[in-house]
Amino acid sequence: MNHSEHNYPLSSIFTEGFFRFLLFILLFISLLYQQKNLILISILLLVMFYGLKFWSTFSVKNIHYSFDAEKKKGFPGESIVLQAVVFNNKLLPIGLKLKIPLDKKLHPFLDSSPADCLCEEGNLLWYDRSSWQWKLTAQQRGCFQIGPPFLETGDLLGFFQQRRYLSQSVEMIIYPKPIFLNFLSSPVKELFGKPGLESPVKDPVYPVATQDYSYGDPAKYIHWKASARHNRLQSKVFEPSSQRKTLFIIDVSSFQKKEDKDLFEKTLEVVAAMAMEFERQGSPYGLLSNGEMVGNGSASLSIATGPEQLSRAMELIARLQMKTAVSIEEILFKEDVMPGGTGCIYSSCTHNKKNTQIAQFLRQHHIPVYFMTARVPRRFIDHSIKFFLLDEIHGGGS
Template sequence: MNITWLIFIVVVLIIAQGLFFRKTGLWKLGYQRYFQVTTCYEGDQVEMVERISNRKAIPVPWVRLESSLSANLKFARQQGHMIREGELFQNHRSFFSLMPYTQVIRRHKLTCARRGVYPLDSATLTVGDLFGIFTNYRRLSLKEQLIVYPKPLLPGREELPSHSWQGDVTVRRWIVSDPFMLAGVREYQYGDPQRDINWKATARSGKLQVNQHDFTADRRLMVLLNVQDHEKMWNQVSDVEMIERGISYAAGMIREAIHAGMEAGFASNGYAANGEKEPIRIAAAGGKGHYEYILDRMARMEIARSVPFDVLLEQEIRAASSNLDIVLITAYMNDKFYQLKEKLERAGNSVTVLSLAPSVRKVAANREDNDLRGGEHEDIGPKQDDAQISRAEVIL
């Protein structure tokens, strides 16, 4: 047999096997890709699982799986897959070789770098022959998503005005005695109201005794977040990290309030990523389900202005809200904000300003202290670097 026939036979065999594997490669080939959890917090590590199965008696020389994921899901470097990273998205590739009636499961560790909703809606499955000459592909539709909640944080004590949130427990100032809930009797102390005197207990003990009431949280927390990082901002935010920190503070305060048995709500002039650019407002309520609903809305929130923050404050005033502990999380304050703050206070609410900018925080605290004394306020600049005072610690 001369060399020409040998080359011809080899070429025919290569083409034959190529066409064969191209036709049978995708046949009875199953694929699943999903996250082990559907929700998590920013900074958590989650697991993405790939399961591919060959349910036929014919092997598959190689399979390549490709999908596009957000760049905020950081892969741990592992063998068997490649990642091409872009600014917003990354292309994830996995390679397999499947024998007959074989199933392969791979688990990938991802770190969630930022809150948001990350869909896993499609993947491309490509198969080929032994020499990689003939290929075939199929586009798969997936219906998976990962919701990453903001990491709940509480601001340090120095970031809150001095008159607010006093005590060892963050929500202690909201806890007031309930006259209808009796916890026992105790000896009279100076300042106890006369109506609380228990005359029967006094007669038995020979000393003046008063009823001791149990405590209940009758106030509600409402956190209002301003996504504008400066007064002249129109739509897009320039300091995204500062606003993200504000979202984490809002989540942390709401978590502490609800865990303490209080009702809590959330409002923002950002908007949910559902096509409707309407401000977010969730009325105060209690329970784990309500807290998870707030976290879900926070995860979906776009950091872009739907309405000016003063419009959001006016909406809160028109809602006739009262008996609320309102926290304004904002990067700046102006005279109009202070006027609306005073209207909220006159309606029976207590209002605390938590500024994300250190200089504004000191100005706000100084202004309020001077208002209590009837004096004027002056602009006081920051005494320490923003990176130092932006730390978060749980106040317990």
């Protein structure tokens, strides 16, 4: 595999206009003085030049390609396999160079040096096909673009090339590094209850049986598989629940102000691990942040549970950048982002006055909150704020 720049000079003096001008001058002088050998050489060179030019012009026609990855989501350190196939669907053989621009944070497998391009070259005969495969690894969380690739085709001698940009590109989503969690009993017990019969509210997260459908029951509670089995409409019977829903809030501005990328990544690893743990327990959860997203998406995820919820949460965390899009107060104070019965885990770099204001605001709305911070100032004495340190819950890599 060869890594080089995206643009490089053409390979011969035959491509220079000044040289072509000299050939015509040579031919004119040869004809003027009737030098047969020079006339023959001049004509052969001009025929060769324009023949190769014509060859190069048509080399880019009827080229079919495919470019994709075996998987587009993964974790740091995992190998990602890219595949590219190019088919020359014509009688004219061609020279070929394939280049795929690459994010510098992606590394060719077993190659620690960064590369900004994957490059391959060769020749394709008539109706010939070539395929290539690369293994890449990403050592950190993020959203990375591979491509779009471009082809440079030309004559087999390499005198002329035609560049063709391909529209297809691949977006690679790398989740935070998997870690173990040292779960603290207090946040888990206080923020997350368990299903019970104490509440008269039906919780659609916990269907426990079915019964004959009654007129007036919501259509969304119909159990279609059970209805097919019994040959009549069946509706779900739900267990009342006192389980609290959870919203993870990530204050990007606190990390950006401290310019601490490592603590930001460590916090996201904990949030991702907690989301996976809550998904395993069946606890509804959501995400909210004031950070910018790769791809200009929304840094918010409604509270829910299920495999799709986990996939959306992990992708949101992967796309989140340590750049503030809006103040967290503007999101919390002006938008109704938290339904009733919600508990919060608020992640920030350190405690400050803003945390106290947010805690007071949430308490006014009867929303319990725990703060997960990397640092606590020595002068911090507000005992009404419940918090735990990032290092207390971060259990290290899995």
